[in-house]
Amino acid sequence: MQYSLTAAALVASATLCLAAPADISKRSSFVVDQVAAGQVLKSGPIQMMQTYNKYAKVGAVAPSAVVDAAAAAKQSGSVSANPEQYDQSYLCPVSVGGQTLNLDFDTGSADLQSSGHAKYNPSTSGTKKSGYTWKISYGDGSGAGGTVYSDKVVVGPVTATSQAVEAATSVSAQFTQDTDNDGLLGLAFSSINTVQPQQQTTFFDTVKSSLASPLFTADLKHAAAGSYGFGYIDSSKYVGSITYVPVSTANGFWEFTAGAYAVGSGSSSGSIGDAIADTGTSLMYIPTAAVTAYYKQVSGAQNSQNAGGYIFPCSSTLPNFKVTIGGATYTVPGSYINYAPNGDGTCFGGIQANTGIGFTIFGDVFLKAVFAVFDQTQSSPRLGFANQ
Ligand code: 47G
Numbered sequence: 001m002q003y004s005l006t007a008a009a010l011v012a013s014a015t016l017c018l019a020a021p022a023d024i025s026k027r028s029s030f031v032v033d034q035v036a037a038g039q040v041l042k043s044g045p046i047q048m049m050q051t052y053n054k055y056a057k058v059g060a061v062a063p064s065a066v067v068d069a070a071a072a073a074k075q076s077g078s079v080s081a082n083p084e085q086y087d088q089s090y091l092c093p094v095s096v097g098g099q100t101l102n103l104d105f106d107t108g109s110a111d112l113q114s115s116g117h118a119k120y121n122p123s124t125s126g127t128k129k130s131g132y133t134w135k136i137s138y139g140d141g142s143g144a145g146g147t148v149y150s151d152k153v154v155v156g157p158v159t160a161t162s163q164a165v166e167a168a169t170s171v172s173a174q175f176t177q178d179t180d181n182d183g184l185l186g187l188a189f190s191s192i193n194t195v196q197p198q199q200q201t202t203f204f205d206t207v208k209s210s211l212a213s214p215l216f217t218a219d220l221k222h223a224a225a226g227s228y229g230f231g232y233i234d235s236s237k238y239v240g241s242i243t244y245v246p247v248s249t250a251n252g253f254w255e256f257t258a259g260a261y262a263v264g265s266g267s268s269s270g271s272i273g274d275a276i277a278d279t280g281t282s283l284m285y286i287p288t289a290a291v292t293a294y295y296k297q298v299s300g301a302q303n304s305q306n307a308g309g310y311i312f313p314c315s316s317t318l319p320n321f322k323v324t325i326g327g328a329t330y331t332v333p334g335s336y337i338n339y340a341p342n343g344d345g346t347c348f349g350g351i352q353a354n355t356g357i358g359f360t361i362f363g364d365v366f367l368k369a370v371f372a373v374f375d376q377t378q379s380s381p382r383l384g385f386a387n388q
Helices: 007-018 044-054 064-073 173-177 203-210 288-295
Strands: 077-083 090-096 099-106 112-114 127-137 143-155 158-171 183-186 215-221 224-230 239-246 255-258 261-263 273-277 284-286 302-304 309-313 321-325 328-332 338-341 346-349 351-353 360-362 370-375 382-387
Touching: 077 215, 099 112, 112 143, 127 158, 143 203, 158 173, 158 203, 239 255, 239 370, 255 321, 261 288, 288 309, 288 351, 309 351, 328 382
Parallel strands: 099 183, 112 158, 273 360, 284 351
Antiparallel strands: 077 090, 077 224, 090 099, 090 143, 112 183, 127 143, 143 158, 215 224, 215 370, 239 382, 255 273, 261 321, 284 360, 302 309, 309 346, 321 328, 338 346, 370 382
């Protein structure tokens, strides 16, 4: 299992923010280098619309032909998300410089990195970003670092012509051992991207302005292929309505406040509080009181020092776990909380304590029970959840 709090990324970006600016006060002149940001597939009409929008406040009005052509040039579509064994992670095919890599789309980190099995060969397609490096540590103790290229990245029908691709020159054992995983595509906020000396944008931030709508969706499934959608909401993928909550971007995560929880048919109590939605984390990590309340309802469950968390007899019928977010209540079926066998008749729980993390992580065990919308269509980001 894995989780993706990017401790090192946070430190790196904090350091960037705190770095003292070079003292230019004694110079009579200076130049500012132009730096190419990530680019989307070029579209004349979209560029024109950006210009019209920029000058709309002083009366510019786009001709309807330009409005129509720009709308037609916008991108949207989906890519499959294929589970590894036990839904440890979900891998999505991504074309990077014309090579297909299977990447773990991770809303808990912001680097597009290939730590995979020497699959990304930048020499054939990429342009080296000379002097640029990256280094990341994930919450599960894994990490990687290396060099940076710009290359064409295609996810489903959505293209970024110039995306920062971080090629690993050193990886931890977790990446070497996960032979199906060719790397990660970060979908957290670009403020925690670890590239130095200039932070890079995530794939989503790179293509955002070219999407039909600036949002992406996660439709993960239990032991089955799901999908990520970019630029649109597929109404066939959820039932009922989508309930939205505000997101704090202060830590670079899709962070929100979750409400009360309930176990099985019990009454709701307590509050989950500060939480993130993290597709790159396999399990749910929630406050101790909620974990204790949950496993009280499972005979034979114990917090095992040896296993590193709560385990129970694999023959157990597990209760559902419910959580209220923004006034709507979502149910994680008990069957999803039987994460994986330990090999001795016990199974490892899909709900674990968030001890030492400082907030709740709604990882895949929760997200595969819902349809999630990572939405930047409003004046500030928001998260939407609906039932699948
Ligand atoms: C993360 C770390 C981040 C070894 O798929 C992975 C991984 O594989 C995702 C390591 N949560």
